[in-house]
Every structure is written in C-alpha cells, then in structure tokens.
Amino acid sequence: DTGVSQDPRHKITKRGQNVTFRCDPISEHNRLYWYRQTLGQGPEFLTYFQNEAQLEKSRLLSDRFSAERPKGSFSTLEIQRTEQGDSAMYLCASSFGSGANVLTFGAGSRLTVL
Amino acid sequence: AQTVTQSQPEMSVQEAETVTLSCTYDTSESDYYLFWYKQPPSRQMILVIRQEAYKQQNATENRFSVNFQKAAKSFSLKISDSQLGDAAMYFCAYRRASGNTPLVFGKGTRLSVIA
Numbered sequence: 001d002t003g004v005s006q007d008p009r010h011k012i013t014k015r016g017q018n019v020t021f022r023c024d025p026i027s028e029h030n031r032l033y034w035y036r037q038t039l040g041q042g043p044e045f046l047t048y049f050q051n052e053a054q055l056e057k058s059r060l061l062s063d064r065f066s067a068e069r070p071k072g073s074f075s076t077l078e079i080q081r082t083e084q085g086d087s088a089m090y091l092c093a094s095s096f097g098s099g100a101n102v103l104t105f106g107a108g109s110r111l112t113v114l
Numbered sequence: 115a116q117t118v119t120q121s122q123p124e125m126s127v128q129e130a131e132t133v134t135l136s137c138t139y140d141t142s143e144s145d146y147y148l149f150w151y152k153q154p155p156s157r158q159m160i161l162v163i164r165q166e167a168y169k170q171q172n173a174t175e176n177r178f179s180v181n182f183q184k185a186a187k188s189f190s191l192k193i194s195d196s197q198l199g200d201a202a203m204y205f206c207a208y209r210r211a212s213g214n215t216p217l218v219f220g221k222g223t224r225l226s227v228i229a
Contacts, residue, residue: 042219
C-alpha cells in the first residue's frame, strides 16, 4: 500500500475557473476526510465520508465547494468559480473507523488562484 | 465547540536537548482522544503520539512523551534528545469519542532544531 495519494500536487488557476482535486485513500480505510490548510494555520475540517456516504458537509466553505466519493473508493473535491481566497493546501486523509483510529494524510494539493 | 490552542507559534531547541510544546483544549466531554501530528517542510503530516482521555498513564513513543493533565485540559509534548529531523510544524489535535466528529487541530508550533 502506497498510502494516501493526492493529485495534482500543485494547481495554478485563474480566478473564476473550476478546479478538481482527487484523493485515493488507503484501500482498507472506510473513512475519508478533506481539510484545508492556509499558511500558518492548522488544518481546517471541510467534509468527510464513510464509504460512499457524505456524513458531514456543513463545514464546506461555500456552495462553490463540493465533494464526492463514488463507490466508496477515491474522492474528488471540486471548487467552482475559484477566488483568490481559495488559495490554500487541500489535505486528504483516511482512516478505518473513527475514535482513536489514526488519520493517515496525503501530501496535499496546493492551489494558487491568480 | 471544541477548540485547541497552541500558544507557542515557534520554538527552538539545541540538538540533543529536550523541548516541550504546549497545548490546551476546551471541551465539555469526558471521553475523547488527543493527538500530536508532525508536518515536516513540504512533506505530509504524520502521527507522533496519541492519548486516550480515559487513560491516566501518559503515552510515550521512544523520544516522544506527553504530559496529559485532564483537569487542566492540557496536553503537552516532550521531545527528548532532539534531532535535526525533528524540525517541523507540530499540531495538537482533539477528537470527541462519541458521534461522528472530525479531528480538530490547533494552529501549530514551528520547531527549529539547532545543530
């Protein structure tokens, strides 16, 4: 197992464009999380899935943000009509269950909106 | 809402010395989990150590140990015999034991190790 993979690692886009990030979790992990991290801050929770069900999405920053996890495998995070304030690192993590179970993070996808 | 506070934005330590990173949290829950994660420059976040709130014994992992003070809602990380590879951002995190709740992070402490 190669861990949690995220693609692309870096994305530069112009304001108003749509972007999509992909996350491939560890295969046996049923939970998948998306976090956003801005410079000098800790990760900020966005949403998470248990298998294919999105159990929490109220923390998504606006209706421009959406996430999917079809078939409970990989996940995508889409940002529509990007704004300069969306520039950040988007982190994906996965775990088996919750509680004390450890989240395994990917390397992140860095978004720069010009 | 649960919050996690790391009051030291930056810390430095001499190689081979010991350093303690502070973390406090706010919760009304009695059962929860606490974590320290390490994020090296341009690399992914990895778990350093975790603590279950119901356990009185402080967790240890090799050179890393915690001082868990439940009544004070304090969870500090001690790094002994600091190594150059310990230089990183360190994040304290909290998760409630019940319900489907996400991991909540503090703002982090940047640790520099001086050779």
